Amino acid sequence: MKPEEYASLLSDAVARNETLAFACSCTIRYSGRAESSLGLGDRIIIIKADGSVLCHQPTGSAPINYMKAGTAHTFRTEKGKIILTSNNLIQKEKIIVTIEKIHFFNSHKLEDGQTISVMGTEDDMSDMIYANPSLIEDGFKPVSQEEQTKYGFIDVLGVDKNGTLTIVECKRYSAELSAVTQLRRYVEKVMVSKGISKVRGILAAPKITENAKKMLEDWGFEFKSISPPKYFEEYDKKQARLDGFG
Amino acid sequence: MKPEEYASLLSDAVARNETLAFACSCTIRYSGRAESSLGLGDRIIIIKADGSVLCHQPTGSAPINYMKAGTAHTFRTEKGKIILTSNNLIQKEKIIVTIEKIHFFNSHKLEDGQTISVMGTEDDMSDMIYANPSLIEDGFKPVSQEEQTKYGFIDVLGVDKNGTLTIVECKRYSAELSAVTQLRRYVEKVMVSKGISKVRGILAAPKITENAKKMLEDWGFEFKSISPPKYFEEYDKKQARLDGFG
DNA sequence: GGGGAGAGATGCCGC
DNA sequence: GCGGCATTTCTCCCC
Numbered sequence: 001m002k003p004e005e006y007a008s009l010l011s012d013a014v015a016r017n018e019t020l021a022f023a024c025s026c027t028i029r030y031s032g033r034a035e036s037s038l039g040l041g042d043r044i045i046i047i048k049a050d051g052s053v054l055c056h057q058p059t060g061s062a063p064i065n066y067m068k069a070g071t072a073h074t075f076r077t078e079k080g081k082i083i084l085t086s087n088n089l090i091q092k093e094k095i096i097v098t099i100e101k102i103h104f105f106n107s108h109k110l111e112d113g114q115t116i117s118v119m120g121t122e123d124d125m126s127d128m129i130y131a132n133p134s135l136i137e138d139g140f141k142p143v144s145q146e147e148q149t150k151y152g153f154i155d156v157l158g159v160d161k162n163g164t165l166t167i168v169e170c171k172r173y174s175a176e177l178s179a180v181t182q183l184r185r186y187v188e189k190v191m192v193s194k195g196i197s198k199v200r201g202i203l204a205a206p207k208i209t210e211n212a213k214k215m216l217e218d219w220g221f222e223f224k225s226i227s228p229p230k231y232f233e234e235y236d237k238k239q240a241r242l243d244g245f246g
Numbered sequence: 247m248k249p250e251e252y253a254s255l256l257s258d259a260v261a262r263n264e265t266l267a268f269a270c271s272c273t274i275r276y277s278g279r280a281e282s283s284l285g286l287g288d289r290i291i292i293i294k295a296d297g298s299v300l301c302h303q304p305t306g307s308a309p310i311n312y313m314k315a316g317t318a319h320t321f322r323t324e325k326g327k328i329i330l331t332s333n334n335l336i337q338k339e340k341i342i343v344t345i346e347k348i349h350f351f352n353s354h355k356l357e358d359g360q361t362i363s364v365m366g367t368e369d370d371m372s373d374m375i376y377a378n379p380s381l382i383e384d385g386f387k388p389v390s391q392e393e394q395t396k397y398g399f400i401d402v403l404g405v406d407k408n409g410t411l412t413i414v415e416c417k418r419y420s421a422e423l424s425a426v427t428q429l430r431r432y433v434e435k436v437m438v439s440k441g442i443s444k445v446r447g448i449l450a451a452p453k454i455t456e457n458a459k460k461m462l463e464d465w466g467f468e469f470k471s472i473s474p475p476k477y478f479e480e481y482d483k484k485q486a487r488l489d490g491f492g
Numbered sequence: 493g494g495g496g497a498g499a500g501a502t503g504c505c506g507c
Numbered sequence: 508g509c510g511g512c513a514t515t516t517c518t519c520c521c522c
Contacts, residue, residue, distance in 0.1 A: 021267045023354050033515040034366035041358030050305040058356035059296040104352040108269050110304035112287030120280035181427040279500040
């Protein structure tokens with residue numbers, strides 16, 4: 001197929017609000033929040049009906065170039081090459097793809113009204129602690145969840161068995177230095193805003209790095225090893241033989 | 247085409263180490279670090295030669311499900327449906343895609359030896375400051391870049407015109423609360439490790455949020471408005487009429 | 493729309 | 508491999 005024919009084929013698919021997927025040999029240039037340049041090679045390019053575009057190299061899971069919904073796309077030809085210009089006026093961003101050869105192309109009108117449901121997040125973790133406070137320690141009583149402060153959001157605010165105000169910061173993965181400074185920020189803010197001199201800080205996570213643990217202890221805070229809940233995992237152990245998922 | 251034929255077509259393409267791109271109506275289930283479930287709808291699925299897989303809904307720029315390189319993929323049929331099972335034993339992760347209908351399919355062997363070059367990053371910003379220290383203030387002299395400390399990496403370490411040790415933390419976007427706590431962590435660490443009571447902290451970014459500015463000032467630190475450098479932007483203003491990029 | 497924080501973050505680099 | 512951290516982060520939620 002001639003470049004001119006491909007260009008109008010691609011243009012028409014975009015005009016019909018279809019989702020496009022094609023593989024090509026191309027160079028890519030981006031200018032916007034940052035700037036990038038990529039030499040000649042094979043890539044997969046996807047343009048969605050909402051205008052978002054993704055450029056993928058043949059390896060790796062992250063796109064090499066991309067633009068958000070609301071981007072306008074035009075195809076033209078120049079010296080036997082197809083040139084895709086993707087422009088987002090609001091974000092002041094632009095991608096130019098100079099295509100030497102198209103390996104394959106397809107497009108289709110896609111429909112999807114579903115929303116993903118995810119379990120095992122940090123929210124689920126704080127829900128679990130709120131519902132089962134002894135996970136933190138005996139006598140711990142949650143007072144509020146997602147407490148708003150000027151200096152940030154507190155995951156779980158509670159009182160320990162001695163009546164001391166206690167702030168719990170949850171992390172679903174290994175807690176690092178930034179988790180400790182985050183906790184410290186909340187503790188300091190609560191001490192000032194409530195005029196209390198003693199506030200406990202607890203970092204709840206599956207594990208913590210060495211440096212973070214040191215910094216945590218330097219500040220008189222505590223670590224409690226807790227993992228986020230996973231519901232499917234339990235379910236799947238029982239259902240593995242029924243639905244083959246496990 | 248029959249489901250069985252599609253299943254072997256897809257299997258063969260994976261076996262030949264090609265990159266696959268197909269659109270289908272499907273349900274998706276994920277289990278691994280967390281767990282997710284997605285009902286029936288149209289999606290684009292890409293499987294790369296390195297084993298990485300991406301599942302995209304028809305809108306939005308982020309994949310709804312994905313797995314990294316090293317994932318094994320098998321296609322089989324069950325009750326007229328094609329079932330893709332993607333398994334990563336090392337990461338203990340699994341995706342199951344139950345495909346009702348394939349809208350289009352393509353695959354191709356892709357080659358790409360290029361590496362992207364990005365400009366306007368935080369590194370470029372600290373390079374710029376190191377090369378042109380007066381951007382911070384008159385008399386500022388950088389001492390080292392990317393100074394390693396137990397509590398993190400300092401972007402630019404320098405001395406001001408009065409000989410006071412000064413730490414500069416760069417952000418390429420708007421500086422928020424976490425940028426202030428990061429700077430504070432470095433300043434405190436340097437004060438302790440070098441036994442100095444007076445260390446200046448400067449946050450260099452295009453802009454800063456209201457709350458971050460307050461916290462910054464509460465801690466006696468300073469803000470300096472600096473943006474990351476962009477080369478194409480300048481070039482393109484001059485070249486706009488020559489290469490059409492601008 | 494801005495701000496703050498999580499994410500199945502990802503990817504990079506350093507030790 | 509872990510750790511610390513930037514990212515064209517993206518996305519969500521709340522003010």
